[in-house]
Amino acid sequence: VANAMTIIRERHVQAQIACDRRVLAVYKQHPDLARLDQAIRTSKATLLLETLESRGAKPDRRRLNALEKEKEAYLQANKLPPDYDEPKPYCSRCNDTGLYEGAHCFCLLELLYPERSKRANLDRYPKMSFEAYTDRFYSDKAMMDKVVRMCHAYVDTFSKNSKNLLFYGPPGTGKTFMAVSIAKAIASKGFSVFFVTITEMLDVMDECRVIARSFSPDDQRRRRLFDQKKALRGSEFLVIDELGVEPLGPNTI
16 A cells, blocks of 8 residues: 555656646746736735735735736637646546545556456456456356356345355356456455465365464564465455355365
């Protein structure tokens, strides 16, 4: 998150620098506009002082109003945009703050996604996504079209209270592809996601059992297991792949 926010702040700074350069270029071509802006700033500062000194009495705004009308007429006459002196943010939705309506903006989520994808094990499948889907490998295209629509609907309405999904069928029918595509789409919306095969999950359970019985467990191994358990138990969307192919053992039924 820290690296992503650094990029967001750099975007904000770059937008302000670009704005300052644009204003200087406009002033060079339109010195009268530069004088008007300076007069408006001076008038606003004077009004502020008068307001503080008058203890609540309304100051005379006639000069400021006249200057602002003169500026508006100048901009129109010279076909200049009224926002020439405002920064143009990289993201107009959050104005390069990274936050929108109290939550992470899409621009921040886009920056966070690569690292989140790696932590979620989704980087194992770089070629799997809804965008990469094609029905040319399936004989029942109508059925796959229905499945894909259902998957998109699940993503669009996903919340922490969403129900589980179960994909079943013979090998090569797209179960892992759809599960990964859903996981990537949900991760891109800012939810925590974790992808694991059933064999990997059972290995974690076995290792936890061994660590619990050990008198002097390895700290590095214990921390790794703790992170894996945290991902398994704390993810808002957990994908367990290859369910049903696990070998019989103490963790299987």
